[in-house]
Amino acid sequence: MKTMLKGSLPKLSDIFPPTDHQDRETFTPNAFYPNLSEWLKRSQLKAESEWFAAIAALENILLQNQNNAAAGRGLILSGPTALVRESKALTGFEFGVFTVKALKHLQWPGFQLPSQEKSAADVSPTEIHELPLLPTDPIANERFCLVFSESFALLLVLGEDQWGLSSFQFSFDPVLTQQAWQQLRQRLVNLRYPQIGTLEAIIEANGSPSPDYRLVSQFSRQLLQNLPNQPNLDLKKTKSPINAEITPPKEDNSNLESGCDLELLRALTHEIRTPLTTIRTITRLLLKRAKVTEDVQKYLETIDLECSEQIQRMELIFRAAELGINPLGDKPIQLIPIALEKVFQDSIPRWQKQAKRRNVNLEVNVPKKLPSVISDPNLLDQMLNGVVEKCTRSMASGGLLQVHISTAGNQLKMQFQTQVKSPNLTLKALGKVLMFQPETGSLSLNMKVTKNLFQALGGKLIVREKPEEGEILTIFLPLGRIK
Incomplete structure (x- = not known):
């Protein structure tokens, strides 16, 4: 099983090619600095309006096709909630909803599949499948709908564009809809969802047909008709967030x-x-x-x-x-197997940029063959970046940071060693969580909290200081198996 970090796990909005909207092309920072907050709000309102209009248009088309077409089986996947209100009328469709809540009901003792898997014939009409999603998965912050039917396949996504602005996009392209399914399928494979065969059978039966141009025109026309009137935002009255005190x-x-x-x-x-x-x-x-x-x-x-x-x-x-x-919190830590090859493939380039920016040399020794570890992908990514940040910030210019990766019994061992004595920097405690460095203005987690976080990840952090040399931070994480 191959699990990827949040940084490497793509969003559905990443499937679409980069857009060149006119409002982006004509954007002039000098003219928009005073109005940026309202401009961003306008972008979000526009994207959400298009999203709801598209859902209404899709619902109408599905109901019309339901009455005109022969009985067949289709599939509607969405997240984080079910979208089509007339689901009971669409008797030929199955519904799948990707949600973090479904993870609680997923039984995966030892990550073993159940002995039998439901076949497509065993599923009752209009059954709603709860599909598991990790809280750290980037698509948990997107709204999407993926439809497979006999006459067309359609992808709708409300997410962010390449500039991080709210954006709604849709496509009838069979290539893009299949890419979207492969992304969703990989997530189900990673979490060992037992009924994935049911979904695959429906999609394979329908394929990704090229839609009739009249259907695409009908959808676009209804989308435009469903759009509400956009409010006129008075940009002249807004104040610059940059100039705000x-x-x-x-x-x-x-x-x-x-x-x-x-x-x-x-x-x-x-x-x-x-x-x-x-x-x-x-x-x-x-x-x-x-x-x-x-x-x-x-x-x-x-x-x-x-x-x-x-x-x-x-x-x-x-x-x-x-x-x-609250150790349980609203977003409990989910420990799952992670492929280390992907972890370091994504992390090392970022560490190199961090070190270069502070004129610190970085050496990373990674064995050719790496096992998997059991951890939380997103939190582990943030913690490792934080360790590298701590080391590079506290080192003198021209210093050397060495990272050694190895195994020690049933644990992964990661050792971060600074080879040049750190400058005399003062650390002041801010409460029981933060440390403040007056010389640099840097905020960081204190060592006790950092150790507790690694412990919550199922691992351990050991810190040793060497006089006149630097310090050694050693991280241990439990090994896992990827089958």
């Missing part, structure tokens, strides 16, 4: 044991992520412009990378506080 939060020495403290931290991390997301959006828009010099492009890419890292760090800080207060 920011009051730094006062130091909070509470122990984060109450729900109020957790909500405060949630609000603070949100307020930090929001301007960073805005800056990253503008940066990606500027990168798209054709008249960007090589030097400017390099600077913009650095800004993009830094914003992404800080956004991820804020998410990790809040997750750590949430787990410290």
Whole structure:
């Protein structure tokens, strides 16, 4: 079984080719800086309006085809909720809903498949299949609908475009609809969903037919008819979030044991992520412009990378506080087998960029043959990035960071060793979760919280300091098997 990290697991919106909308082409940062928040709101409202209009158009077409076509079996996959209201009238369709809640009902002792699998003939008409989805899966934050019928296949996705802006896209292209199914199928395979054969049988029976052009025209026409009137947003009255005065939060020495403290931290991390997301959006828009010099492009890419890292760090800080207060939380840690080849294939290039930006040399020694580990893909990705960030930030320019990967019994051993003495940097505690470095302005998780997080991942973190040399951080994770 091959499981991928969030960073490598594609979203359904990634299937669509990059778009060149007119409003993106004519975007001028100088003109839109004062109105960016309203501009982003307009983009979100537009995408959501198109999504609901498309669902209504799809429902009408399915009902019309139901009356005109011979009895056949179709399949409608969606997430995170069922979308077609007239499901009982569509007697020839099965419905599958991808949801995180379904993971709780999935029985996978030892990751073994049940002895018998339901056949397509055993499924009653209009049965709704609850399909499991990991909380860390990127499509858990998308709304989508994938339809397979005798006369057409259709993909609808409400997600983000290549600039991170809200976007609705749809396609009748048989190639794209099959790509979408393969993405969803791989997720079911990863989680050992026992009734995947039922879904495959229906899709294989229908295939991905090229639709009649009249059907595509009918869908597009009904989509436009269902669109509501867009509100006129007064952009002149909006204020620039960049020019807004920011009051730094006062130091909070509470122990984060109450729900109020957790909500405060949630609000603070949100307020930090929001301007960073805005800056990253503008940066990606500027990168798209054709008249960007090589030097400017390099600077913009650095800004993009830094914003992404800080956004991820804020998410990790809040997750750590949430787990410290309520270990179960709304998003419990899901430990599953992960293929290490994919982990390091995605992580090492990011680590190299982190080290290069701080003029630190990085050496990574990875064995040719790697086992799998049992962990939470998204949280492990964030934690490893955080370890590399901690090491590179505390090292002197020109220092060497060595990473050794090996096995130790039934555990994976990852050793991060700094070869140059770290500068004398002061660390101040902020409550029981954070550490603050006045010299650099850096916020990080304290060592106790970091160790607790690795323990929640089923692993262990050991830190040893060597005088005049640096420190060694050793991470152990339980091994698993991928069949």
